[in-house]
Amino acid sequence: MAPASPAGSAPGSPRLPPSRSPGPSARRPAATGRMQVDRAFPRTPRGALKISRTLVALAAFICFAASGAHGAYTALAGMETVITLLFLLLYLLRLDARMRFLFWPLADIFNSVIAALFLLVVALFALIIKTNKGTLVGGVLGLILLVLCIVDVVLLCKKISLDRGRGRSAPAK
Numbered sequence: 605m606a607p608a609s610p611a612g613s614a615p616g617s618p619r620l621p622p623s624r625s626p627g628p629s630a631r632r633p634a635a636t637g638r639m640q641v642d643r644a645f646p647r648t649p650r651g652a653l654k655i656s657r658t659l660v661a662l663a664a665f666i667c668f669a670a671s672g673a674h675g676a677y678t679a680l681a682g683m684e685t686v687i688t689l690l691f692l693l694l695y696l697l698r699l700d701a702r703m704r705f706l707f708w709p710l711a712d713i714f715n716s717v718i719a720a721l722f723l724l725v726v727a728l729f730a731l732i733i734k735t736n737k738g739t740l741v742g743g744v745l746g747l748i749l750l751v752l753c754i755v756d757v758v759l760l761c762k763k764i765s766l767d768r769g770r771g772r773s774a775p776a777k
């Protein structure tokens with residue numbers, strides 16, 4: 605007489621001990637559904653620039669909010685902090701490689717150019733009006749952030765021109 609098989613298993617199938625039985629994680633592929641972190645990105649010039657832009661924008665936001673400055677100053681610094689943080693996470697988690705429906709470096713360039721234009725206006729108004737020291741410091745940080753945005757645009761334009769594929773008319777090297 606054959607040993608009784610556990611409920612739900614076929615009579616001829618091998619039995620695995622409970623500790624070695626395949627669980628739900630064994631059915632899905634190992635690395636396809638996981639987020640991969642690009643640990644080298646923060647050490648690149650673009651990564652360091654994104655981190656510094658996020659921190660300077662956060663500092664400007666805190667200065668404007670603490671000083672009771674005009675709501676537009678605080679809103680711009682807050683939006684710049686959030687948007688730059690989202691782009692940082694996009695590149696850090698390699699989501700730009702997964703979501704190919706948008707050319708992310710070009711979107712990042714548009715964001716940096718528009719942010720630079722708004723920061724120029726807001727920072728100059730904050731420096732000219734300077735209702736208190738918090739607004740003055742926020743304006744100076746806004747100008748620093750403006751320079752970081754311009755540097756980001758230059759680095760991204762270099763990346764796009766270096767990463768551009770050759771067309772049909774380009775000679776092979």
